[in-house]
Amino acid sequence: MTLSTAPAPLPVEPPSGCPFDPPAALGALRTEQPISKISLPDGSWAWLATRYADIRAILGDTRFSSDTTVHGYPLSGMTGGANTDNRGFIRRDPPEHTRLRRMVTREFMVKRVEALRPEIQRITDELCDAMERRAGQDVDLVEELALPVPSLVISLLLGVPYDDHAIFQRLTGTLLSRTVPDDERETARLELRDYLDRLVTAKEADPGDDILGRLIVEQQRTGEITHDEVAAFAALLLIAGHETTANMIGLSALTLMRDEESAERLRQEPALIRGAVEELLRFHSIIRNGPRRVATADIEIDGHLVRAGEGVVVAVASANRDESVFADADRLDVCRPNAQHHVAFGYGIHQCLGQALARVELQVVIGTLLRRFPTLRPAVPLEKIPFRTDMSIYGCHALPVTW
Amino acid sequence: MKITLDADKCCAAGQCVLIAPEVFDQRDEDGVVVLLDAEPPAEQHDAVREAAAICPAAVIEVHA
Numbered sequence: 001m002t003l004s005t006a007p008a009p010l011p012v013e014p015p016s017g018c019p020f021d022p023p024a025a026l027g028a029l030r031t032e033q034p035i036s037k038i039s040l041p042d043g044s045w046a047w048l049a050t051r052y053a054d055i056r057a058i059l060g061d062t063r064f065s066s067d068t069t070v071h072g073y074p075l076s077g078m079t080g081g082a083n084t085d086n087r088g089f090i091r092r093d094p095p096e097h098t099r100l101r102r103m104v105t106r107e108f109m110v111k112r113v114e115a116l117r118p119e120i121q122r123i124t125d126e127l128c129d130a131m132e133r134r135a136g137q138d139v140d141l142v143e144e145l146a147l148p149v150p151s152l153v154i155s156l157l158l159g160v161p162y163d164d165h166a167i168f169q170r171l172t173g174t175l176l177s178r179t180v181p182d183d184e185r186e187t188a189r190l191e192l193r194d195y196l197d198r199l200v201t202a203k204e205a206d207p208g209d210d211i212l213g214r215l216i217v218e219q220q221r222t223g224e225i226t227h228d229e230v231a232a233f234a235a236l237l238l239i240a241g242h243e244t245t246a247n248m249i250g251l252s253a254l255t256l257m258r259d260e261e262s263a264e265r266l267r268q269e270p271a272l273i274r275g276a277v278e279e280l281l282r283f284h285s286i287i288r289n290g291p292r293r294v295a296t297a298d299i300e301i302d303g304h305l306v307r308a309g310e311g312v313v314v315a316v317a318s319a320n321r322d323e324s325v326f327a328d329a330d331r332l333d334v335c336r337p338n339a340q341h342h343v344a345f346g347y348g349i350h351q352c353l354g355q356a357l358a359r360v361e362l363q364v365v366i367g368t369l370l371r372r373f374p375t376l377r378p379a380v381p382l383e384k385i386p387f388r389t390d391m392s393i394y395g396c397h398a399l400p401v402t403w
Numbered sequence: 404m405k406i407t408l409d410a411d412k413c414c415a416a417g418q419c420v421l422i423a424p425e426v427f428d429q430r431d432e433d434g435v436v437v438l439l440d441a442e443p444p445a446e447q448h449d450a451v452r453e454a455a456a457i458c459p460a461a462v463i464e465v466h467a
Binding site: 059060098101102105106108109110111340341345346347348349350351352353355356359 | 418
């Protein structure tokens with residue numbers, strides 16, 4: 001697909017001085033041209049949807065395929081969409097998607113995650129203890145708390161040695177970067193594949209009482225899935241399990257440090273934290289290059305005919321600021337009554353598998369930070385904080401704090 | 404109010420359980436939705452409608 005006059009690429013930069021807002025161009029498109037076209041680096045193009053209703057319609061319609069091997073799926077310039085045979089279930093359609101996803105859904109269901117809450121609290125408390133001992137020194141909240149909590153939790157759940165976290169954090173950083181060259185990203189993908197291959201081989205010999213161990217015993221040994229498919233589960237859960245929540249923790253902490261009224265309200269009424277987390281998810285919408293789909297039939301969306309084989313990028317960050325759904329959408333309102341209607345976890349059958357876990361991690365970490373560090377504040381001005389405009393998952397690379 | 408489910412479509416996101424835990428549960432083997440009360444009392448109706456509106460796979464159908 002090429003056009004005679006190329007449309008603009010996907011907007012990624014937040015407005016100047018407003019690092020918490022989605023790119024201004026998305027807001028303009030949502031009002032004036034909610035279904036538009038963007039150019040991709042290889043000269044092809046894809047549809048871009050920016051309105052809440054259209055995005056729910058697209059993500060809720062399985063004729064829009066998630067299969068990265070279908071011709072027309074938007075891959076160029078996007079991260080995390082390797083076009084390989086051994087791709088995880090999020091890059092597949094029903095019935096394969098349903099069959100594979102249901103092998104792990106029980107691990108992340110609400111009651112299992114609620115049972116983990118005391119352990120998540122213990123991990124958070126220990127990291128906060130270590131932070132307290134460093135009072136008066138330079139403390140990076142990302143390094144000390146935002147990354148380690150979800151990393152420790154997902155390592156524990158999967159049965160991955162936490163000592164390996166430096167390896168998978170480095171590789172994940174490369175895989176999710178927009179600015180590294182494609183060949184470097186491919187090298188990182190192969191390195192991660194080799195690491196996971198060795199990990200799964202070790203667990204096949206000695207499967208533990210953890211997600212990967214259970215997949216090996218219950219699914220691989222019965223012939224339901226292969227060694228490589230276990231490794232694909234590991235890659236997906238490891239990457240999705242720490243990078244996303246870590247960035248939500250960093251951004252949420254920063255916005256609450258800058259909004260003393262909301263922070264004080266949550267300190268006074270901790271029961272409001274559940275709703276506040278939904279609002280923080282809506283407000284920050286950290287997924288910034290998708291989700292993406294490819295049409296498998298000719299489908300009309302909002303008066304535009306999307307033909308079979310054409311790619312679609314949906315901007316969930318824009319949907320979550322849609323004024324027709326969220327009044328005064330650019331304002332963070334920790335008591336917003338319909339905040340949970342956000343599509344920060346996506347929508348449709350691919351909606352985030354780990355959302356219950358992400359919610360509990362955010363509730364625990366934000367609640368604990370507010371309680372234990374009531375005077376927490378950024379140690380540098382906002383313009384000195386390195387925001388992740390170069391990554392497909394938005395957030396802060398580092399967040400220097402003091403208290 | 405009467406609730407019906409199309410559980411084959413369920414993707415086990417679990418949002419219905421968070422919103423209306425007295426009406427919905429998840430089965431142990433795969434997290435798929437289970438109906439605890441197909442005709443819930445009036446005080447549950449708002450939560451049930453909210454769960455149906457939010458369900459990502461449009462599994463929950465509410466009949467007046």
